[in-house]
Amino acid sequence: MRDKLLDIYDKLLERYSNQHWWPAVTKEEVVIGAILTQNTSWANVEKAIENLKQQGICSFAGICNIDTEQLKTFIKPAGFFNQKAEYLKNTAEFFLENGSINGLKKQDAKTLREKFLKIKGIGKETADSILLYALDKPVFVVDAYTKRLIKRHNLSKNTDYDSIQRLFEENLEKDTALFNEFHALIVRNAKEFCTKKPQCRGCPLEGV
């Protein structure tokens, strides 16, 4: 299984090169983006992020202090603004009360994941995205594209979230940089060959 996964990774990387997800931004911005991008295109998330930056509130403290109704207007381009405003408040408050980014990084990933999942607005994918992209934990992020990839290539009997996550984490070295790039590459590939183009002609995974 390890060879199959690495084969997929190598072919995706060869085709698309590094996706450099979430590089030159603050870690607080990564967490905020993880909430805003729930079922939303990244282009719309960037508009919301830009609004927050212009207001000088693209941070946990900024989110906590701003009026909720005001916050809704700033994140409006990202959609679901009523619930996401609440989710951002919940998340920012949790981070500020628990050591923020640097403080929380001292805890292990498993413990953090359980705590994140108790926050209203953070599910498994968002929790793992925060662990990987904001806290640099070697946690594999599973999304709809990843599930589809595993199903189409028949790489696992169980296709629930945790089973697929274990498939990657137990067969690959727990490397933050690897998991970071792998997930980004899966998304990059899926957007080109799985969404609006049912056919797989030209897909780097054709025949894998």
Add this chain to the structure above:
DNA sequence: CACCAGGAATGTA
């Protein structure tokens, strides 16, 4: 016009 995007909460059976 329909469909979906770097999901999660809630309700039903």
Add this chain to the structure above:
DNA sequence: TACATTCATGGT
């Protein structure tokens, strides 16, 4: 446990 519905903007 396994689905179905709701949330909302903006691009294709």
